[in-house]
Amino acid sequence: MHILFGAGGTGGHLYPALAVAEALISRVPDIRITFTGRKDKIEGAKVPVFGFDFLPIDVESFSITPSIDLLKKATKIYSAKQQIIKFMKREMCDAVVVAGAYISLPPGLAASSLKKPLFCMESNVNPGKAIKYLTAHSTAIFTSFEDSRLFFPEKHRSKLVFTGNPVRSDFEKLPPKYEAKLNLGFNPDLPLVLLFGGSLGAESINNFVQNNLKLLNRNDFSVAWQTGSDDKYSMIVKDNIKSYKYIDNMALFYAAADLIVSRSGASTVSEQTLTGTPSILIPLPSASNNEQFKNAEIMKSVGAACLVQDKDIERDLLDLIFSVIFDKDKLHEMSKNAKKLSMPNAAETIADIILNMIKD
Numbered sequence: 001m002h003i004l005f006g007a008g009g010t011g012g013h014l015y016p017a018l019a020v021a022e023a024l025i026s027r028v029p030d031i032r033i034t035f036t037g038r039k040d041k042i043e044g045a046k047v048p049v050f051g052f053d054f055l056p057i058d059v060e061s062f063s064i065t066p067s068i069d070l071l072k073k074a075t076k077i078y079s080a081k082q083q084i085i086k087f088m089k090r091e092m093c094d095a096v097v098v099a100g101a102y103i104s105l106p107p108g109l110a111a112s113s114l115k116k117p118l119f120c121m122e123s124n125v126n127p128g129k130a131i132k133y134l135t136a137h138s139t140a141i142f143t144s145f146e147d148s149r150l151f152f153p154e155k156h157r158s159k160l161v162f163t164g165n166p167v168r169s170d171f172e173k174l175p176p177k178y179e180a181k182l183n184l185g186f187n188p189d190l191p192l193v194l195l196f197g198g199s200l201g202a203e204s205i206n207n208f209v210q211n212n213l214k215l216l217n218r219n220d221f222s223v224a225w226q227t228g229s230d231d232k233y234s235m236i237v238k239d240n241i242k243s244y245k246y247i248d249n250m251a252l253f254y255a256a257a258d259l260i261v262s263r264s265g266a267s268t269v270s271e272q273t274l275t276g277t278p279s280i281l282i283p284l285p286s287a288s289n290n291e292q293f294k295n296a297e298i299m300k301s302v303g304a305a306c307l308v309q310d311k312d313i314e315r316d317l318l319d320l321i322f323s324v325i326f327d328k329d330k331l332h333e334m335s336k337n338a339k340k341l342s343m344p345n346a347a348e349t350i351a352d353i354i355l356n357m358i359k360d
Contacts (some may be wrong), residue, residue, distance in 0.1 A: 001358070002032040002092055004084070005052075005119075006107030007099035008043030009061070010122055012267040016123055016347075018044040018050055019100040019166035034091070036084060037103045050297035058064070061102045066259055080106035088114055095119065095139075104130040112137035123165045123266030124291035125298060126151040135159070140164055142350050144343075145298065163350050164268035164343020172344065174275060180256035184224070185242070191325050192219040194257035196247070201228015202263055205282065208313050209241075213234060215318060217241050221325055224253055250293050251275075259325050261317070264296035264305075272305070273342040278334035279305040280320055282313060304338035 004022065004154070007017035010310050014037075021033045032053075037043035039056040047054045057080040060073045084107050087093070096111035098104035099121045111118040117139040122131045125145045135141065135156050143149075144165035149157055174180070181188040194215075197205045209216065209225050216223050223241040247253055254260070254275045262268050264281040281299060283292035299305035306324065308316050324330055343349075 001028060001030075001094050002034070004055075004088060004093045004096045004107055004111075005033065005035045005099070006037065006096065006104045007035060008037035008041050008047075008103050010265070011042055011046075012123065012265040013099045013101050013103070014043050014046060015168055015267055016121060016270075017097065017345040018046075018052075019168050020097065020121070020350050020354075021050075021052060022169065023037055023166075023347040024354065026348075027351055027355060031093075034087075034093075036087075036107055041103075043103075047306070055084070057083060057103075057106055059102060059106055063343075071089050076247050077102075077105050077109075081109045084110040087352075088116065093198050095354065097121065097354065098130070098134065099123070100128050100131050102130060102135065108134040108137060117354075117358055119350075119357075121166075121350070122148060123270070124289070125294040126289055126291050128289055128291065137230040140353060142346075142353075144270060144346075147298070149175050161350075161353060163353075164346035165266050166347035166350060167267070167270050167274050167344075168251070169347075170249075171254065171271055171274050174251060174255035177258070178258060179197075181222075182250055183252060184256050186224070186256060187240075190240070192224060192260040193221060193259050193261060193321060193325055194224045194226075194253050195261040196226035197228055201226070202282070202284070204310050205261065205263075208317055209243075210295045211314065212239065212318055216272070216321075221258075224257070258331060261321065264292040264299070266291070266295055269299060270343075272299075273338045273340075274344055276335040276339040278324065278331050278338065278344070280308060280317065280324065281305045282308050282310055282317075285310040299338070299341070302337050302341060304334055304341060356360045 005017050008014045012225045034053040035047045036055040039058050055236045059076050059080045096107050098108045120138045120141045123233045125147050135223040139160050142161050142163045146162050178188045217239050225243040225244050226247045254277055260277050260279040281296040283296045296307045300307045
């Protein structure tokens with residue numbers, strides 16, 4: 001059996017797909033899995049590390065506004081689709097799994113052309129453009145939120161399966177908080193605030209930390225700050241603040257954190273619900289489908305997170321961090337509420353459904 005995955009662009013699209021791939025291997029050890037995506041994006045770097053084959057394609061994100069640029073990008077999608085069709089025929093692929101965003105289009109369209117099963121993973125509440133387009137071609141669509149049904153045409157809702165968003169297995173068995181803080185070099189007796197903006201960083205969150213370094217550098221709590229790919233931030237700040245360009249062992253940081261300040265991408269939200277980590281969510285304002293705001297709204301509605309608009313960071317975020325990080329009762333309640341949204345076996349559930357539908 002050979003399954004092709006189309007996933008990447010960001011960690012939020014890649015890591016849930018990797019979790020499903022690992023679950024498939026645990027069930028069918030001799031299954032062959034290939035990922036496709038861009039070699040200059042996160043998938044090009046991370047997929048080989050996980051031991052999977054990688055098929056590079058040349059494809060770009062796009063806006064549907066008519067333009068010469070759109071025509072060029074559409075041509076790339078068509079060329080990548082044809083490349084994948086040849087690959088699938090030659091390597092005898094049985095099915096395709098896509099995880100959203102523009103990288104999903106060529107493999108999704110190739111699966112449709114070859115009449116192979118196409119499984120879509122939609123991690124946000126409301127589907128992105130690629131998943132919307134591929135809905136009619138899909139065999140099944142795995143959703144992370146029950147409310148996603150409201151955003152799909154009624155004629156396709158029978159394809160939806162509410163499974164939750166797959167999370168990497170290293171988030172499932174975390175060390176005790178005290179031990180995790182010691183392992184990371186933080187004072188285990190102090191609360192820890194973890195700030196990050198996803199694998200690429202977030203300029204507004206980084207600017208907030210820079211602008212408030214003196215106020216954040218207190219002796220009654222610690223700060224871990226992932227800056228992302230921008231080199232202009234120093235790797236080690238001072239005293240109780242440490243910065244990191246990229247965090248590979250994010251699960252350990254979750255284990256250590258008492259409070260997370262982050263964007264509200266679907267994978268981040270799923271990790272927070274699985275680990276029960278309280279959070280202050282700052283939706284990405286430029287998200288084309290406003291999906292991050294809807295994710296954060298659901299977390300806020302159940303008392304699992306606080307929500308701050310990106311434009312209000314400088315006005316509201318510092319006081320909110322101070323008010324939450326020292327309130328043990330509030331942190332406990334937020335943690336309990338976050339866990340209520342958790343779907344810990346999402347990857348295994350999706351893997352089982354894929355295997356059963358391919359066999360049928």
